[in-house]
Structure formats: C-alpha cells, structure tokens
Amino acid sequence: MIDPQTTNSQTTELPLYSPARVRELLAQHGLRPTKSLGQNFLIDGNILRSIAEAGGAAAGEKVLEIGPGLGVLTREIASRGAQVKALEKDERLRPVLADTLAGTGAEVVWGDALDFDYASLPAGTRVIANLPYYITGLLLSRFMEAESIVSATVLVQKEVAQRLAARPSDDAYGFLSALAALYGTVKHVRDVPKGAFFPAPDVTSSVVRLDFDRTKPQPPRALIDFVDAALHHRRKTLRNNLRMVGHDPAAIDAALQEAGQRPDVRAEDVPLHELIHIAHLLNVVR
Structure with a gap:
C-alpha cells in the first residue's frame, strides 16, 4: 500500500511546471483552469526558460507579467534576479501564489490587466507574459502606448504572432502589423506546441x-486612427477605404498620385512609410 504522505512529498519535490505538480496544486486548492480567463498553464521547462531568456530577464531588470496563474513563469523570471510585478485577476489564486512565490520577492497586484495604469510603471520595464488570448490585442496596444515599457516578450496565438510580424503584401498583414511597426520591431522567437500547456489549448502558440523605440515621439492618435481606417478592409483599395471614412475623393486621388501609388492600389500593398506620407498629404497629421 502506498503511503499518501510519502506520495505527496515526492510530488511537491517535482518542478513547479511538471504536470503532476500542476495537478497537485489545483487539487490542493480545489481549482480548475477557467477557460473564460484564458488559463492554460505552461508545463514545459525548456519553453519557460526560453521565454525568460528572450524577454531579457536578468538581475536588476524590471519585469511586468500578466496573468501569472500558478506562478511558474514568475518564479523562472525572479530566479534570474529580475524585479517582478505580476497582475492577476483571478482571486482564487491568492493562496496558490502565496505558496509558490514565497521567497521570490515577486509582487502580485490583484485586478484586471485592462484597468491597470501602465504609465505608472518605472522606466525601462519589460513585459514577459503568457497573455490571455481573448485580450491579447488590447493588451499589446496598451504596452505600445506606455512609454515606460521598452519591450514585450509574449506568448500568443500563432495567428496573432504572424500578424504582428507580417509585412505589406503578406497574407497576415493588417492593422496590428502596421501598429507594431509604428512603435518598433517584432521578432519571432519560437513556436510552442499545444502539449506544452495544461490543459492543452485549441491552437498552436x-x-x-x-521592442519599442522610445527615442522617437509617440505616433499621434490621428495617425493611428488613419492607419486603422486605411487597413480596416485591407484587401479593398486604399482609395475606397479612405473615402468610406470621409476623405474627399479628389484629395485622395491627388495624394495617391503624389505618393506614386496607383489609384487602385490595395491597402495591404502600401508600405507603412507611404501610408504616413499620404496621411501628411491629406493633412491628417502635420
């Protein structure tokens, strides 16, 4: 007969990211992953280490994490000497994180990540996070706008990653691609299979x-709105998209001609710097 106490002791000695340890923690606290909160916990140590490494987690670095869950990635980041602040919405995880983050120095802020004041973060903050899929786009735009955040290394749906890194004329190119390029650069680090999570999500990640270039002025809201409108129907002509949001057709034609673009050019085929040029020609920005 197996001694339950001995079995539990052996289980708790496992790494925090092991499937057995994750199941133990959930059972111990009477929890189940909540799909509506995007709770898919990482159970692959190699991927955890690669995320922390790619994100620049190191001694003295200031790191913000979104949705620490069971604290697996949080511990990995903190173990490298980074100062970690983690935002968590699920109050049920209080006792879990009190246990798993004990002694790490990590600070947990309880509340909705969409309500957090990112402008309050210290300059030079790096985001390292397994983002909840259902609010990925909203959070990325908040990171871009917060001048104190210099980089964001995030685990997202593969489709979102492709959109972020896409170039004009690529199948995945759209507003999110242009927005990321307005603020800086995007680098694909690695793909992550479904089996690296518990429970496994429906998609590859x-x-x-x-990396955000904070040496440049923030793009004005008028320009962001213009790019959004221009790419809202990216396979339609740029002329039609701009006409639909109220720009004068004659002015659009003149701007396209001056910018060296065909009257029937599709929005997705116009390089970002040319969109910015057209925005200036239409007096959207000065």
Whole structure:
C-alpha cells in the first residue's frame, strides 16, 4: 500500500511546471483552469526558460507579467534576479501564489490587466507574459502606448504572432502589423506546441518579442486612427477605404498620385512609410 504522505512529498519535490505538480496544486486548492480567463498553464521547462531568456530577464531588470496563474513563469523570471510585478485577476489564486512565490520577492497586484495604469510603471520595464488570448490585442496596444515599457516578450496565438510580424503584401498583414511597426520591431522567437500547456489549448502558440523605440515621439492618435481606417478592409483599395471614412475623393486621388501609388492600389500593398506620407498629404497629421 502506498503511503499518501510519502506520495505527496515526492510530488511537491517535482518542478513547479511538471504536470503532476500542476495537478497537485489545483487539487490542493480545489481549482480548475477557467477557460473564460484564458488559463492554460505552461508545463514545459525548456519553453519557460526560453521565454525568460528572450524577454531579457536578468538581475536588476524590471519585469511586468500578466496573468501569472500558478506562478511558474514568475518564479523562472525572479530566479534570474529580475524585479517582478505580476497582475492577476483571478482571486482564487491568492493562496496558490502565496505558496509558490514565497521567497521570490515577486509582487502580485490583484485586478484586471485592462484597468491597470501602465504609465505608472518605472522606466525601462519589460513585459514577459503568457497573455490571455481573448485580450491579447488590447493588451499589446496598451504596452505600445506606455512609454515606460521598452519591450514585450509574449506568448500568443500563432495567428496573432504572424500578424504582428507580417509585412505589406503578406497574407497576415493588417492593422496590428502596421501598429507594431509604428512603435518598433517584432521578432519571432519560437513556436510552442499545444502539449506544452495544461490543459492543452485549441491552437498552436508562438513567442514573439516586440521592442519599442522610445527615442522617437509617440505616433499621434490621428495617425493611428488613419492607419486603422486605411487597413480596416485591407484587401479593398486604399482609395475606397479612405473615402468610406470621409476623405474627399479628389484629395485622395491627388495624394495617391503624389505618393506614386496607383489609384487602385490595395491597402495591404502600401508600405507603412507611404501610408504616413499620404496621411501628411491629406493633412491628417502635420
């Protein structure tokens, strides 16, 4: 007969990311992953280490994590000497994180990541996170706009990663691609299979790193809105997209001609710098 106490002791000695340890923690606290909160916990140590490494987790670095879950990635980041602040919405995880993050120095802020004031972060903050899929786009735009955040290394749906890194004329190119390029650069780090999570999600994931150029002025809201409108129906002509949001057809034609673009050019085929040029020609920005 197996001694339950001995079995439990052996289980708790396993790494925090092991499937057995994850199941033990969930059972111990009477929890189940909540699909509506995007709770898919990482159970692959190699991927955890590669995310922390790619994100720049190192001694003295200031790191923000979104949705620490059971604290697996949090511990990996903190073990490298980084100062970690983690935002968590699920109050049920309080006792779990009190246990798993004990002694790490990590700070947990309880609340919705969409309500957090990212402008309050110290300059030079790096985001390293397994983002909840259902709010990925909203969170990425908040990171881009917060001048204190210099990079974001995030685990996202592979489709989102492809959109972030896409170039004009690529199948995945769209507003998110242009927005990322407005603020800096995107690097694909690695793909992550479904089996690296518990429970396994329905889609393959990818790790991407966004670096934001904070030496440049923030793009004005008028320009962001213009790019959004221009690419809203990316396979339609740029002329039609701009006409639909109220720009004068004659002015659009003149701007396209001056920018060296065909009247029937599709929005997805116009390089970002040319869109910016057209925005200036239409007096959207000065």
